[in-house]
Structures are given as structure tokens and as C-alpha cells.
Amino acid sequence: MAKPRLSIALSHYDRHVPFFDGTAQPDGIDLNILIVGQSDRQRNGEDRHERMLQHSEFDMAELSLSSYLMAKSRSMPFTAIPVFPRRLFSLSQMWVTVDAAVQSPHDLIGKRVGLHSFQNTLATLSKGDLQSEFNVPWREIHWVLSKKDNIEFEPEKGVKIDRLPDSADIGAMLESGEISAMMTPHPPKPVLRGSKKIRRLFADPKAEDLRYFQKNGFFPIMHVVAFKDEVLKNHPEAARSLFDTFERAKRICREFYADPNWSWLAWGRQAFEEEQKLLGDDPWPYGLEKNRANLERFVDYSLDQGLMTKKMTLEELFLPLN
Secondary structure (H helix, E strand, C coil): CCHHHHHHHHHHHHHHHHHCCCCCCCCCEEEEEEEEECCCECCCCCCCHHHHCCCCCEEEEECCCCCHHHHHHCCCCCCEECCCCCEEEHHHHHHEECCCCCHHHHHHCCCCEECCCCCCCCHHHHHHHHHHHHHCCCCEEEEECCCCCCCCCCCCCCCEEEEECCCCCHHHHHHHHCCCCEECCCCCHHCCCCCCCEEEEEHHHHHHHHHHHHCCCCEEECEEEEHHHHHHHHHHHHHHHHHHHHHHHHHHHHHHHHCCCCCCCCCHHHHHHHHHHHCCCCCCCCCCCCHEEEEEEHHHHHHCCCCCCCCCCCHHEEECCC
């Protein structure tokens, strides 16, 4: 019997290299692996998340956790396996204008703060973490968005939200001081060009991230891997096969760092060893049980921000694979 030919869209991370070079292949699936970055706009100006959620373009795809939860709560036909290929701490992704009077999270109250979209995962995590970790009510910040949200929702009345025109450059607005801060999954473009007018909110962001990890016990999840429901219906065995392949790819990826010169970083091996000491052997666990506290906290953030339409258990949201 021929193997089913299924497509999957993934970003080009180190933990996905084993998919791309063929060293990690799923049993029973002829996998068509597509390298599609989350910001690739190859179809009608849309990114990978939109191409999956709005057009079902792929059989499986790496998706925003926040957008996935919104979709699932609205009964859209997608189901994720508990594989989490992207993670970020929000605290080191908070940027401010050097001249702005922002020295602490509390100083953000009443300020204009940029987000790529209100619902993206880093934005949702940042708003929730400001409130949970620093008692900064996210409702008391004036949010400025540079793109439309992937899934329509009705913002809470009274929350200040402005949507910029498509021609606006939100990074330039941060550099010029038109907005006081920005929370983004990638450094603002002026920072990448060497601008000295933008800095991270926290003077020692790594220490803040480590404090967060030690307090909460997890490295926050950004992305999931989701199937179209029709694919799971026709090929239910594919879920376990793909889950096991992601586990295998992660083990192979860890072996890359045995070579001190595998990465571009001069001290890549030392960084790997330091991270093991600080975050443990596996801050990237897959499976539902190992990520329960991480996911439940994010679900609470999503509900509080009016993104999910209803409370759902993790077993309703994910296939319970471990």
C-alpha cells in the first residue's frame, strides 16, 4: 500500500534541519517538507499562519499558538499535536526608545506600545506577563498594531487599540519616539541596522528571563504543529508518526552542538553548556503533560484578552500524545 503524500510547512530552525536533510523521516508517510518562514508572503501578501488558517494550504503546518487556540475555540477544522518548535521569553523581547521615560514595566502604563498584531503569540504572552509578573494592567496601555490579526475578534470595550496603515514603519516609529515601546518576536529593524536609539526594556534581560524560568518552571511556547482535521480523519496514524519524528529530530539537533564550530557563534558550545546548567537538559519538551503549566497559563492569558471564545481543556485542544 502506498504511503500517503502529506505536506508540512516549517521554518528553517536547527531543530528542523533533520527533516530537511532526511535524517529524520516519519514512518508510513511520504512527507513533502516545505520551508516556509512565518513572515514569508508568497501568496497574496499572506504569511504561513494565514495560508494555513485561511486557505488550508498545507496538510500540516507550524502555527502560532495564539492563533491556533483562537481557531480551535471557534471550531475551525485544525488539531495540533503537542510539538512546540518555537519558544521565546517575552521579557527580552520588550524594546523601548532610549529617550522615552520608560525605566521599568510600570512606566508603560498610558504609553503607546507597538505590536505586530494584538493576537500574535509574543504579543499575547507579553501582555499577560506584564500583568502577572509586574502588576502592570495590559488594559491601561495604548496598543499600536502594524498588521491585521489573522483571526477576527472583538476587542474589549475601553481598550485603546490603533491599527497603523500598511505603509507605516513601526520600527522607525519606535526609533523616532512616536511610540515608546515595542514587543516583537524579532528585534526591530533599526536595531538590526545598528541603531543606538532603541534598547531593551530590561538592563539585564537574560537575568529577567532566568528569574521567570526559575519562578514558573518553563520556557514559554510560541508555536505548535497543527493538522487539518480531514488529514487526521483519513490518516489517524500520522499524528503519532509525526510526533515521534519531531522527538527524533530534536535528539539529532542536540548532537550538532557536540561540535564547537557547528554554529556561527564563536562560543556556541559554551553557550550550549551554560544553558544546560541554567535551564536543564531539555527546556524544549514535547508532549502534553510536560507542558501543562505552560499551556494552561497561556490559555488563561488568551481568555483574559478576549481572544479565545470559550474555556477549553488541553485535551480538547491537543491530541494527548506524550
